[in-house]
Amino acid sequence: MSVQLKRLTVVGLGLIGGSFAKGLRETGLFAEVVGVDKDPRSRARAVELGVADRCEATLAAGCAGADVIMLAVPILAMEKVLAELATVELGQAVITDVGSAKGNVVRAAEQAFGAFPAAFVPGHPIAGSEQSGVEAANASLFQRHKVILTPHERTDQQALRLVRKLWVALGAQVEFMDISHHDEVLAATSHLPHLLAFGLVDSLAKQSENLEIFRYAAGGFRDFTRIAGSDPVMWHDIFRANREAVLRILDIYRADLDSLRAAIDTGDGVSLLGIFTRAQAAREHFTKMLARRAYMDTMHSQDVSYLAKPGGRLSGRVRVPGDKSISHRSIMLGSLAEGTTEVEGFLEGEDALATLQAFRDMGVVIEGPHNGRVVVHGVGLHGLKQPPGPLYLGNSGTSMRLLSGLLAGQSFDTVLTGDESLSKRPMGRVAKPLREMGALIETGPEGRPPLTIRGGQRLSGMHYDMPMASAQVKSCLLLAGLYAAGETSVSEPAPTRDHTERMLQGFGYAVDVQGNKAAVKSGGKLSAGKIEVPADISSAAFFLVAASIAEGSELLLEHVGINPTRTGVIDILRLMGGDIQVENQRVVGGEPVADLRVRAAKLKGIEIPEELVPLAIDEFPVLFVAAACAEGTTILRGAEELRVKESDRIQVMADGLKVLGIKAEPTPDGIVIEGGQMLGGEIDSHGDHRIAMAFSVASLRAHDDIVIRDCANVATSFPNFLGIAQGAGIQVAMESKA
Ligand SMILES: O=C(O)C1=C[C@@H](OP(=O)(O)O)[C@@H](O)[C@H](O)C1
Ligand SMILES: C=C(OP(=O)(O)O)C(=O)O
Secondary structure: OOOOEEEEEEEOOOHHHHHHHHHHHHHOOEEEEEEEOOOHHHHHHHHHOOOOOEEEOOHHHHHOOOOEEEEOOOHHHHHHHHHHHOOOOOOOOEEEEOOOOOHHHHHHHHHHHOOOOOOEEOEEEOOOOOOOOHHHOOOOOOOOOEEEEOOOOOOOHHHHHHHHHHHHHOOOEEEEOOHHHHHHHHHHHHHHHHHHHHHHHHHHHHOOOHHHHHHOOOHHHHHHHHHHHOOHHHHHHHHHHOHHHHHHHHHHHHHHHHHHHHHHHOOOHHHHHHHHHHHHHHHHHHHHHHHHHHHHHHHOOOOOOEEEOOOOOOEEEEOOOEOHHHHHHHHHHHHHOEOEEEEEOOOOOHHHHHHHHHHHHOOOEEEEEEOOEEEEEOOOOOOOOOOOOOEEOOOOHHHHHHHHHHHHOOOOOEEEEOOOOHHHOOOHHHHHHHHHOOOEEEOOHHHOOOEEEEOOOOOEOOEEEOOOOOHHHHHHHHHHHOOOEOEEEEEOOOOOOOHHHHHHHHOOOOOEEEOOEEEEEOOOOOEOOEEEOOEOHHHHHHHHHHHHHOOOOEEEEEEEEOOOOOOHHHHHHHHOOOEEEEEEEEEEOOEEEEEEEEEOOOOEOOEOOHHHOHHHHHHHHHHHHHHHHOEOEEEEOOOHHHHHOOOOHHHHHHHHHHHOOOEEEEEOOEEEEEOOOEOOEEEEOOOOHHHHHHHHHHHHHEOOOEEEEOOOOHHHHOOOHHHHHHHHOOOEEEOOOO
């Protein structure tokens, strides 16, 4: 139990000061709460309303013997109050404030006290309301609101801890920020929007036909101008207090407004679309961020977990989302092409969206995605622009590796970053050959992200013999080859997915493929076209295994891409005794597509042929589940690449299968799995989407519930996995936290 403090003094009994006083009074942290206000009516009301125990008219009387003094006066009055406070005997009192700009308060404190007082903790609660005055005081006003504390370098740590504790006691979320950064951020996110709202309403109101205008002013006007109803005096004060920061952001906005004007004036539709699509995406991102915060609040930042109930049977027809590899490439090549590329069936998963956002950041106008439809306004091979900051690629290895090749040939520098999993994945495999071509690339320790790629280098074509079978490395070098002098060729130790080669050819760019070698020459151009993305066989794989292992199942998977460099999962399941029929084969946009009919079958353990490994590389987690349901032993070799995916998929799957009671022994380059009866248990997916989905499928043959932890990343490759899985007959759902 902490000791009760003696006295809190709140100077200024408006909405914020009154709410602070009332809230803390209710916590009982202080023996006494004293209010100071010039206005006798506010003082009387404060006592009547239980905001303060007593009130005083002067600082000297109110602050005597205070442990904490909160300054909640209007921001322009702060200077005067601080000057007066400096003349009062303050003892050990900690001082804090709630001003919406911090630089001016800090300067006023320095001036008043000679030097910034160590006991002063500047702060700013981001909470307000259209109401004002002590009558509006609300003890829960700050609950779940952010409070930004901007300690000065002289601020005492103990004082800071105390002020933080008070805000936390009021239910606020406390964050720390540098003083000038606070003022810049608030100028941009709060002050500028208020200025625009006040300005627009005034500007329209001054028009002679204003009555007519307002009569037709509907939702857009109302939404945009709601904040023009705020307190004019308070805002007048804020713009004077935060003058510099507001002017800086206002000038930036004025320049952008001029560009908008010019685009309208000249009929430049692509620029307008660019601005609107970028804004819409940013706004959506921001809404999600806010929603996630709200969600974390109530859920106490727990992970997303799945609960899979044992048993089930699959039936019906399923169309899984679009192919991830092809979706990435549709954005990349569409951006580098000349003309407009229309994409259908685009995967709206986080990985492909990370690629999309990266190209938006490099100035490409991209419409959508809307129901899988994306329109990319290509800028040509040399039309990308330097992004404003690092390109954040989330969980996506494909984005980072392919982009590194493409960016090595640009005239500008870029930095590529990713989430915790991507930050551990090896990038030396692309950095090394790119450097041999003349690229300048810095990596983090041990060749891991972030990658800094220096622009303006002259790349030379070369031949590279890949030490591992990797479509990402191959694609990376071919993309760099578009910018390298002469010919760039790559040979691979085993066939890997060839979507880059196919799509380049589809865009009219010559790729010379001879056996295991692919080559491009620079100097060509890409011509935009139409792309139809088939359903992703890597996502379909969960259902191929699910229907194979669940007795009595029959399922039709529609419109699945069956590019021969991707069909290892079908071959392996068939070797295990699986019953899969390929129906209605056709070629769509240069990629073979079919419907896959799968029926339950008695599976048997096999030695997986090594040449099938790269052709089923992403499907092994769920194939291991098939092996666990098969009779006998399944042996995998030559698959060490699985150890450097989103997780170490050999180890993580072995650990999970063991939890379920299956004998699974990892080897350096594979695994040995004995088929058997799966029990239930709790599995850690290590944030790996394919592990989470694989164990959801395992539940069909488990004896008990399977709880799968850390499943949020399923959205990277398979949005709405739960909905589709449930529809087909797998009893998996988000675990509800009772
Ligand atoms: O080129 C691609 O789109 C991919 C290639 C594979 O990676 P590697 O090249 O590392 O094997 C695969 O695992 C990944 O999901 C997608
Ligand atoms: C390995 C995968 O993706 P990436 O390398 O793009 O992260 C995957 O989706 O299984």
